[in-house]
Every structure is written in structure tokens, then in C-alpha cells.
Amino acid sequence: MADHNDENGLLNASPIPLYLQLADIFRYRIDRGVWSEGTMLPPIDVLMKEFSVSRVTVRQALQLLARSGLVKMQRGVGTLVIKSAGERHPVKMETTLDALVEAYRGDTPVVTNISDSSTPPRLTESDGVPAETYHHLRRVHARDGVKYCVISIYLEQGVFEKAEQRFRDEIILPVLMSLDVTVAQAKQSITISKADLEVSRLLDMPLGDPIANVRRVLVDPDNTIIYVAEAVYRGDYIHLEMDLKA
Template sequence: MRPSSSSPVPLYLQIADTLRDRIARGVWRDGDLIPTLEQIAGEFEVARVTARQAVQLLTVEGALKPMRGRGTYVSAPCAAYQPVHVVTSLDALAETYRNTTPELLTIDEHRRMPAVREQDGTLAGAYTYMRRVHSMGGAPYCVIGLYLEDRLFARSRARFRKETVIPILMEMRPRPMTRAHQTLTIGSADADTAYLLRIPVDAPVARVQRVFNDAAGVIVYYADVVYRGDAVNLEMDLDV
């Protein structure tokens, strides 16, 4: 993608984002020799100094490594996780978690009330809040802040603390939710999320908000999930 001189983002940052994306997608793999500064400058139609700034930025980040007299090599393998497919049913969502078995790192747990919209439903008396990082093969792909109604959490504390929550809820009888809704929006990473996902600040992310309600409209589960932009794959069949 050719950088835009009309964008408020400096040209070298636009080029660095494109090069970083090539590494993330495996176009450039760990140990590959990347094009010269002259070749990069020619591809993006910029001055050589601009290409050098982009390469230097990725070098500082550790994604590239210059070798004197030999060129610059990729020093960061592409992500080890598989893309997360956006699904449109609760059963499919639970199956996704069952099939991936992510590595969980809980970085916070306490009682806390979620900030929700009126149309999301009625709040229960208390919730257990957990903030987690999900990874595959040691590569973090999402940060999730979830609120689980306290009485549900009490039914299986040990499992909720070490496993993904949605498959456990799906196994409960009777099933505690009768309505489920999720919203996907595109945004950019703040400093904290960028640190946890090992991505640059303002890198693209996909934010998914999920709300599960019981028969009375009470929110039994609320989650705010932030995925790396390169970890989400949205596919839809179009009618023809």
C-alpha cells in the first residue's frame, strides 16, 4: 500500500506499519533478508531517508536485525496463533473456545460492577470481574475483561479461574442465558492494551462486546474483548 502524504501520520510510520504487517502475516519470515533501503524507497515512492526511518523503527522494536555487510534480516517470527473467526451463534462461539484451548493469564480478579447501557439489560446484585490475556503458542492475541454474575461464579469457581468461561456456561443446566448479543467495532490500541498484546500503540484492534441475559433480562455475563487486528478473520457469504 502506497503511503499517503495527505495523512497526518508521518510517511515513515505508514511504511513501518506495512512492513510490520508483512512480518505478522508471514510474508517475511524469521531469518529472511528484506529488500534494501533503495528498493523499499522505490516501492513506496519516498526518499531513502524515509525508508531508513521505517526500518530503524522496526529494528528498535526488535522485528528487524541489521547484519554489517550482509543486509537487514527479519528477527521476529510471525504470530503462532490461528486467526480468530467471527461467528454469529452462541453454540459456534463456544465451539471456537473448545477447539482453540487458549493459554490464559489472569491479571486481575475482584468484585466490580460493569458499566452498561440501558438496552443491555438489568444489572445483578454483584459480579466477579476477571481480566485476562489469551495466547496461543506464547503469542497473545486478545485481552478480555469479563463480568460474571456472582451466583454463577460461585457454582464453579475453580473451573472459571482456569478455563474459558463461555463453554462452562453452555454446559450448565438449566442454561443460565436465554439471550446473547455481541457488537464488533474497529479501533486502535491504547498504551496498556498495546503492552499486553505486544503491538505498537494505536495499532488496529477489533473490540467485541458480549452481553448474555437470563429470562428476566438480567445480565449474567458481560465481556469487553480486544483482539489484535491481525488475529481476526471476518468472513461472510454474500447472496448473489
């Protein structure tokens, strides 16, 4: 059976391969308990018919979930849901700086530095006024043996020199806020995409799995940019909760 998607289909004719789209739908159903832990997924033939795709496409999607540890493919038996993606302990993306610092203050991941240099950040005019020099730390965070985040942090050189070793060894935001540094404004943005080859390798996750790109910028009272963070989180380790006020 060849892959076919009409305008009423669940999959769309985007540049994203069909098996990645299909894997996202399967993952969503597992997350929401449509396919609960300990149950068998519908047979491949049934999934082929539901999504109008080939056997190869369904198998590729299931193999992605198997590498994520969500299902187990058993020859001659079927595909068993062995873990709910929702069981993981997510990193809460707070919407205020104080709350974010407090959330990180209690976090004790294993930090592995993979780059330590004077590389400047990529900035836009809306970010603020660039400092003369920055110190760049790139690292991977892991918890309970799972690598969940790769992050590049750029600190204004004078700020970095206030606590060099602590910045290298600890979660950076709580260290920064413990120093004699005034933050006049803080911005954070989040976009959703898929893991590329580098992120897949650094976080030991399947290529194409969902990720959250988080960017934070902090400026001082002179509007000088003192901190920039560009982080990539596994999609299953992010929890965003917002208070919607009338």
C-alpha cells in the first residue's frame, strides 16, 4: 500500500515526513491515555487503514516510539504500551523570573559542560544593548540518568567573573540572582520543533521527536544584556502553566 493523504486526512502534505507526523499522533494518544500502559496498540493493518499510509510508514513511527521507551514491538504479538510519556517529571516553565529562579533553586540535575569559551550571543535590537564581551557556557542537564536539556548560556564577562566556579558547577539563574546584580527586565520565549541530528545525539533521543526551544534574555537598568540562554528541552520534560486573567 502506498502512502496517500487526501484533504480530509489526519496527516498533511508538509515537509515533515509522514512517519514523524504519525509518531506524534501515536505519542499524543499514549499521553492522553487513549492507549494506556499495559494495553496493545491496534494491529498495523488497522493503523494503515485509519491513516491511509503504508506498512513501512506505520513501522517507522512505531520504531520511533520504541526507541523513546514508550512501546515494545513484539514479533507475531503486536505493539505493547510499556510507559506513558506523561509519567516523566517535567521542568516547569514559570512565567515570572522570581518563580523560575525558585523552581531552579530546588533543581539538582547532573551538569555536564561541553563548551567554555568567549563566544558572543546572537542578539536582536529588541533584546537590548550588547555588552563588550560575554562568557559562553554550553552544557547538558540530566536527571535520574535522563538527559533532558542542552543549553547555551552567555553571561556578561564582568558578571561571570563574580562567581566563575559556581557558574560552571551550578544551575546558573539562582547563582546569578544571588549576586549583587540588578535585573531590570527579563523576557522568555518558547517555540516547539523537532530534534535535529545534534540534539538527538546530545540528549540520546530519537531524531524528529518533539523539543521545546526556550530563549531567555535579562538586561540591567542600563538596558545592557547581561544574560542570554538558548535552551533545548525534550518535549516530554516541559510543562508550561499560565494564569489567564480576565
